[in-house]
Structures are given as C-alpha cells and as structure tokens.
Amino acid sequence: xxxxxxxxxxxxxxxxxxxxxxxxxxxxxxxxxxxxxxxxxxxxxxxxxxxxxxxxxxxxxxxxxxxxxxxxxxxxxxxxxxxxxxxxxxxxxxxxxxxxxxxxxxxxxxxxxxxxxxxxxxxxxxxxxxxxxxxxxxxxxxxxxxxxxxxxxxxxxxxxxxxxxxxxxxxxxxxxxxxxxxxxxxxxxxxxxxxxxxxxxxxxxxxxxxxxxxxxxxxxxxxxxxxxxxxxxxxxxxxxxxxxxxxxxxxxxxxxxxxxxxxxxxxxxxxx
Numbered sequence: 001x002x003x004x005x006x007x008x009x010x011x012x013x014x015x016x017x018x019x020x021x022x023x024x025x026x027x028x029x030x031x032x033x034x035x036x037x038x039x040x041x042x043x044x045x046x047x048x049x050x051x052x053x054x055x056x057x058x059x060x061x062x063x064x065x066x067x068x069x070x071x072x073x074x075x076x077x078x079x080x081x082x083x084x085x086x087x088x089x090x091x092x093x094x095x096x097x098x099x100x101x102x103x104x105x106x107x108x109x110x111x112x113x114x115x116x117x118x119x120x121x122x123x124x125x126x127x128x129x130x131x132x133x134x135x136x137x138x139x140x141x142x143x144x145x146x147x148x149x150x151x152x153x154x155x156x157x158x159x160x161x162x163x164x165x166x167x168x169x170x171x172x173x174x175x176x177x178x179x180x181x182x183x184x185x186x187x188x189x190x191x192x193x194x195x196x197x198x199x200x201x202x203x204x205x206x207x208x209x210x211x212x213x214x215x216x217x218x219x220x221x222x223x224x225x226x227x228x229x230x231x232x233x234x235x236x237x238x239x240x241x242x243x244x245x246x247x248x249x250x251x252x253x254x255x256x257x258x259x260x261x262x263x264x265x266x267x268x269x270x271x272x
Contacts, residue, residue, distance in 0.1 A: 004027040004028060004029055004030065005028055005030050005064070005065060005162055005194055006027075006028035006062070006063070006064055006162065006196070007028070007063040008024055008025060008026040008027075008047070008050065008051065008060070008062050009025060009060050009062070010024070010025060011023070011024050011047075011050055011057040011059065011060035011061065011062065012024075012057060012058045012059040012060055013043070013046050013047065013049075013050050013055060013057055013058065014046075014058060019058070019218070020043045020046045020218050021046055021047060021050075021218040021219075022218055022219075023059070023060065024047070024218070024220060025220075026047070026213065026220060026223075028051070028194065028196055029194075029211065030194050031188075031192060031194055032188075032194065032210040033184070033185070033188050033194075033195045033197070033209050033210045033211070034195070034196045034197070034209065034210065034211045034212075034213060035196075035197045035198070035199050035205045035208070035209040035211070035213070036196070036197070036198045036199075036212075036213045036215060037198075037199060037200075037202060037205050037212055037213070037214055037215070038214055038215035038221075038238065039216065039238065039239055042215045042217060042218065043215055043218040044198045044215055045086060045166055045167070045198055047215070048164055048166050048196065048198050049166075050062055051164060051196065052081065052083040052164045053069045053072075053074075053077055053081075054083070054085070056070060057070075064077065064080060064081065065080065078160075079158065079159070079160065080160055080161075080162060081160055081162045081163075081164065082103075082154075082155030082162065082163045082164070083155065083163075083164045084148075084151050084152060084155055084163070084164070084165045084166065084168055085166050086166040086167045086170060086198075087167075087170055087171070088151055090139040090140075093138055093140070094138065094139050095135070095136055095138055095139070096126070096131060096134050096136070096137055096138075096142070096150045096153075097122065097126070097135040097136065099139055099150055099151070099153075099154050100122050100125055100126060100135075100150065100153045100154045100157050101118070101122050101157070102154055102157075103125065103153075103154040103155060103156065103157030103158040103159075104121065104122065104157055104158070121157055121159060122157050124156075125154070125156040125157040126153055128153070128156060128186075128187070128191075129149040129150070129152055129153045129156070129183060130149065130183075131146060131149050131150060131153060134146060134150070143176065144171055144172045144173075144176055145175075145176030145177075145179050145180060148168055148169075148172065148176075148180045149179075149180065149183060152165075152168070152183060152184075152187075156187070161191075161192065161193055162193070162194045162196075163184075163187070163193055163195045163196070164195075164196045164197075165195065165196070165197045165198070166197075166198050167198055167199065167200065168180050168181075168184065168197060168199075169181065169199065169201065169204065177201065177204060178204070181208045184197070184208065185208055197209070202230075202235075202239075202256050203248075203256055205226075206226040206230060206251075206254055206255070206256070207248065207250075207251045207253060209226060211223065211224060211225060212224065212225075212226050212230070214229060214234065216238045221234075221237075221238055222234060226253050227253060227254055230245055230256065232244060232245055235256065241256075241258060242258070243256050243258045243259055244256075244259060245257070
C-alpha cells in the first residue's frame with residue numbers, strides 16, 4: 001500500500017456556525033496527482049484549506065508526515081508543503097523574481113541569511129516553469145498563464161515535494177489551462193512531486209490526475225483512478241449532469257460528453 005503524506009482524520013470544517021464538512025476521512029498518497037472534484041459549494045476548497053493549515057478543523061485533525069499539522073510551526077510546515085491558493089494576490093509592482101524569492105523565506109533565520117544556494121534555487125524554479133525570461137517583469141504585466149507559473153515557481157522555490165493547488169486554472173482560457181497543467185504533470189513525472197489539486201473542469205481533471213476524489217455536500221462520494229470513478233450514473237447523481245462517457249483517443253481515459261436538451265429531444269428548440 002502506498003504511504004500517505006497527508007491525512008484528514010474525522011475532520012469537521014466550517015465558517016462560524018455553518019458546517020461545510022462533517023467527520024471526513026481522506027488520505028493523500030505519496031507520489032501521485034490527486035484531484036478533488038465536485039459541484040459548487042460541496043466543500044472542495046474548504047478541504048484543501050484545512051490540508052494546507054489555512055483553516056483549523058472544528059473537530060478531528062490533519063496529519064502531515066504523521067504529525068498533527070496544527071501543532072507544527074508554520075515555518076516547518078512551509079518547508080514541507082507548498083500552497084497555491086485560489087486567485088492569489090501579489091503586492092503591486094512586485095517582480096517575478098521577487099515573488100519567487102519569497103519561497104525561500106521559510107529557510108531564512110537570524111543565523112542563516114540569503115545565500116548563493118537560495119539564489120540558485122530561485123533560478124532553478126524559474127527555469128523549471130519556463131519563465132526565466134520574465135524574471136524582471138512585474139507580476140501585474142503577465143498573462144494569466146504566466147502569472148500562475150510565477151506562483152507555482154514560488155512554491156517550487158520553497159523546496160517542498162508536496163504541492164497543494166486550489167483551482168490553478170481559474171480564469172484561464174483552455175490553452176493556458178493546459179499549459180499550467182502540463183507544468184504540473186512535469187513536476188510530478190520528472191521531479192516526483194506529490195500534488196493535490198482542486199479543479200472544476202472534469203475532463204482536465206481526468207486527463208491530468210492519477211486519482212480523483214469526488215465530493216458532494218461535504219462528503220467523499222468516491223475515490224480512485226479516473227477510469228474506476230467516472231461514470232454516467234455518477235455524473236447524474238453528483239453533478240446533475242446528463243452525459244455519456246466515452247474513451248478519450250488521446251489519453252485513453254474517460255472523456256465526458258455532456259448531453260443538452262437539443263440532443264436529448266432531437267430538435268433545435270427542445271421539447272414542445
């Protein structure tokens with residue numbers, strides 16, 4: 001059985017008196033890309049926030065490498081786990097290289113100041129994400145895809161092998177979304193990173209994930225390899241989506257083809 005780096009054990013999560021997730025268990029396997037999917041409001045981002053130590057459970061606990069993450073120092077967590085929140089905001093005028101350099105902050109102290117090793121790791125992170133030529137550009141000037149790669153570079157500069165990405169393709173067109181997910185795929189395949197993502201696009205989630213976790217109303221409904229999870233019945237029950245599932249000729253994985261009323265009823269205007 002694959003070792004789990006990150007574990008949610010009986011976690012109950014919410015905001016104020018409102019409970020979003022109640023008594024949920026989940027294990028994140030080492031060395032795989034796990035993507036959490038589900039309809040809007042099901043608790044995907046809330047779960048990721050708890051895994052990232054950005055939200056404290058009302059009950060239960062999250063374990064990082066066997067330790068209660070809530071009891072670990074923030075600096076120690078940041079040395080193990082890199083996080084890309086949904087729609088992150090950088091200070092106005094901040095350059096790409098300055099943003100990426102912030103990824104080295106968890107490794108700084110009064111004893112250990114900025115070094116040539118830090119400089120090299122920042123340069124390596126920029127090269128891995130293909131934005132070395134943008135190092136001196138302001139974050140404000142970048143396209144959506146370039147901006148996401150800059151934030152991923154910062155997470156890489158932390159030197160962590162565990163990455164949590166909340167909607168890394170938000171607001172991106174399809175070409176830029178594929179560009180960012182291709183990068184995530186390379187980080188996993190070539191560098192062995194363990195990745196946990198939240199995605200809305202189901203077909204992209206299927207193509208770029210080793211494991212899917214399907215959530216609905218704060219609960220895990222199904223989990224496993226995409227071919228074992230995705231079915232017309234699941235799409236109907238969880239997403240209220242009528243669709244057929246065929247084989248993707250490119251990835252040899254499931255491909256979801258939605259069925260609209262035009263095609264259900266066979267007329268342009270739908271039912272009479």
